[in-house]
Amino acid sequence: xxxxxxxxxxxxxxxxxxxxxxxxxxxxxxxxxxxxxxxxxxxxxxxxxxxxxxxxxxxxxxxxxxxxxxxxxxxxxxxxxxxxxxxxxxxxxxxxxxxxxxxxxxxxxxxxxxxxxxxxxxxxxxxxxxxxxxxxxxxxxxxxxxxxxxxxxxxxxxxxxxxxxxxxxxxxxxxxxxxxxxxxxxxxxxxxxxxxxxxxxxxxxxxxxxxxxxxxxxxxxxxxxxxxxxxxxxxxxxxxxxxxxxxxxxxxxxxxxxxxxxxxxxxxxxxxxxxxxxxxxxxxxxxxxxxxxxxxxxxxxxxxxxxxxxxxxxxxxxxxxxxxxxxxxxxxxxxxxxxxxxxxxxxxxxxxxxxxxxxxxxxxxxxxxxxxxxxxxxxxxxxxxxxxxxxxxxxxxxxxxxxxxxxxxxxxxxxxxxxxxxxxxxxxxxxxxxxxxxxxxxxxxxxxxxxxxxxxxxxxxxxxxxxxxxxxxxxxxxxxxxxxxxxxxxxxxxxxxxxxxxxxxxxxxxxxxxxxxxxxxxxxxxxxxxxxxxxxxxxxxxxxxxxxxxxxxxxxxxxx
Numbered sequence: 001x002x003x004x005x006x007x008x009x010x011x012x013x014x015x016x017x018x019x020x021x022x023x024x025x026x027x028x029x030x031x032x033x034x035x036x037x038x039x040x041x042x043x044x045x046x047x048x049x050x051x052x053x054x055x056x057x058x059x060x061x062x063x064x065x066x067x068x069x070x071x072x073x074x075x076x077x078x079x080x081x082x083x084x085x086x087x088x089x090x091x092x093x094x095x096x097x098x099x100x101x102x103x104x105x106x107x108x109x110x111x112x113x114x115x116x117x118x119x120x121x122x123x124x125x126x127x128x129x130x131x132x133x134x135x136x137x138x139x140x141x142x143x144x145x146x147x148x149x150x151x152x153x154x155x156x157x158x159x160x161x162x163x164x165x166x167x168x169x170x171x172x173x174x175x176x177x178x179x180x181x182x183x184x185x186x187x188x189x190x191x192x193x194x195x196x197x198x199x200x201x202x203x204x205x206x207x208x209x210x211x212x213x214x215x216x217x218x219x220x221x222x223x224x225x226x227x228x229x230x231x232x233x234x235x236x237x238x239x240x241x242x243x244x245x246x247x248x249x250x251x252x253x254x255x256x257x258x259x260x261x262x263x264x265x266x267x268x269x270x271x272x273x274x275x276x277x278x279x280x281x282x283x284x285x286x287x288x289x290x291x292x293x294x295x296x297x298x299x300x301x302x303x304x305x306x307x308x309x310x311x312x313x314x315x316x317x318x319x320x321x322x323x324x325x326x327x328x329x330x331x332x333x334x335x336x337x338x339x340x341x342x343x344x345x346x347x348x349x350x351x352x353x354x355x356x357x358x359x360x361x362x363x364x365x366x367x368x369x370x371x372x373x374x375x376x377x378x379x380x381x382x383x384x385x386x387x388x389x390x391x392x393x394x395x396x397x398x399x400x401x402x403x404x405x406x407x408x409x410x411x412x413x414x415x416x417x418x419x420x421x422x423x424x425x426x427x428x429x430x431x432x433x434x435x436x437x438x439x440x441x442x443x444x445x446x447x448x449x450x451x452x453x454x455x456x457x458x459x460x461x462x463x464x465x466x467x468x469x470x471x472x473x474x475x476x477x478x479x480x481x482x483x484x485x486x487x488x489x490x491x492x493x494x495x496x497x498x499x500x501x502x503x504x505x506x507x508x509x510x511x512x513x514x515x516x517x518x519x520x521x522x523x524x525x526x527x528x529x530x531x532x533x534x535x536x537x538x539x540x541x542x543x544x545x546x547x548x549x550x551x552x553x554x555x556x557x558x559x560x
Contacts, residue, residue: 004249005032008237010224011256013089014543015530015550017201019254022554024216032217032248034239037062037086039220040200042208049092050197054320055349056093058436062086063093066260068386070493081386082496083260087220088202090258090496091543095320096192098148100126100179101538101545102337112535113505116516125551129544139180145204146547150188151322157313159345159357160322162415167325169415175326184327184337192543201547227253227269227526229285234525252525259498259532263292263372264384266502271520280374280382286522290511295370295501296537297494299363299390301400303407303474304467306421306453306460307357313345320344329402331395337539338365339399341406350442351450356464357420359411361403364539367393372501388494400488408478421461424468425477425487497542502532517556529553
């Protein structure tokens with residue numbers, strides 16, 4: 001006999017864990033959470049996931065093998081994308097930066113058709129997520145499941161201190177709390193977790209007490225292959241685990257597969273643009289041409305420099321980025337605080353990375369839009385194509401160009417220049433990627449090379465310069481506008497902030513996929529609850545907004 005639940009949640013990522021917690025708090029509701037990746041139960045969370053430094057970034061066991069095009073399939077190669085396949089999803093492998101975005105982001109959501117999602121509407125849910133360890137008051141929560149903290153400025157590594165001194169000399173405001181003070185300036189980044197562990201949604205929301213609820217079941221290492229339909233109603237899912245297929249019935253099914261996998265899954269179920277589905281040989285169940293459209297991400301390009309021995313990051317030892325510049329480009333129609341400059345003094349887990357400074361302009365309010373689509377294959381069937389089209393709007397190219405110019409001024413500043421070698425536009429990252437696997441061989445050889453970086457004059461510039469190639473020094477790139485544009489077009493990349501490809505909106509909006517409560521328009525019994533429903537990507541990392549979104553939708557589902 002097929003098993004039946006009141007609610008099935010397909011996808012145990014950042015949003016799925018929140019939903020499992022909040023919905024199963026109703027003892028009369030039976031809830032099943034299904035995750036394709038491994039479990040991370042209390043007391044058995046892998047060390048690299050617990051690590052306050054995001055060393056789990058480098059573990060392929062926690063990732064889907066998803067590839068996408070920074071521009072389009074025609075003009076950029078497919079490259080690996082960071083998409084979590086583990087309980088907690090991206091929150092188990094992310095850099096743990098917890099920015100809310102700006103109030104105007106959510107006001108724009110409501111103005112574009114997602115009624116009930118203005119800043120004043122979402123603030124209570126941001127507060128419900130957090131226990132802010134640093135700040136109090138009406139804009140912060142003190143009893144939520146997720147700890148949020150900031151590295152104390154007195155303990156920042158030398159590079160962050162120097163950038164702060166440059167900001168102060170340049171008249172920029174210091175922002176101690178970037179989740180309550182939304183002005184431009186140089187700010188301390190909020191981080192998920194304590195000084196000894198990260199706070200993934202799995203750790204924070206699926207505690208031992210929550211897991212002990214008799215009305216909650218968690219199935220990991222389990223794939224959801226398809227939806228079960230009765231006419232225009234979804235009545236459950238077909239899944240598989242360890243080679244065994246089975247059907248699971250539900251009063252309501254919620255897709256929380258993530259902002260890339262959810263639209264691809266919907267398309268394969270016949271929910272999407274009819275023309276695209278027919279070409280792919282898929283029957284149309286619900287005509288929603290917005291499925292897969294409106295894909296957004298924060299675009300970035302990477303600049304590296306050798307970090308000199310006297311400026312290595314000593315304290316705190318296990319941390320990622322400490323700080324960020326937030327600024328307004330003035331580009332028409334892009335609004336305030338549409339850009340950021342990120343910097344850090346540690347690029348990955350190994351000893352060479354500990355001696356590599358990194359700088360990036362970040363397009364926080366992108367004007368360009370991409371897509372997730374299906375492409376028919378010669379042998380029948382269809383493959384998923386992800387195209388970010390990051391430079392589809394000329395304003396985005398111009399803003400990234402200006403951001404690199406600003407980084408040029410930062411690395412040349414008297415506060416920063418003594419700490420680093422020559423800055424390089426990263427274009428040969430394959431040269432560095434061979435060190436990413438956490439193996440004993442890589443650990444030994446990176447330590448040997450790191451010793452040479454510390455003590456052999458010029459060696460650091462040579463090693464980092466090899467990642468740039470001929471003409472790759474930042475000063476050379478900035479010296480010629482054509483060279484600058486060519487570098488950006490060749491090296492722009494999406495970060496792990498995928499959003500928007502199943503956007504919320506009004507039922508009469510043909511580009512909307514779900515309504516304000518996450519219900520898929522045109523079908524019954526199916527909702528979407530992940531970053532794919534965001535009408536626009538917020539001006540901040542997407543993990544915290546995704547947790548907020550799941551908290552708010554859980555109330556809507558429970559009728560609260």
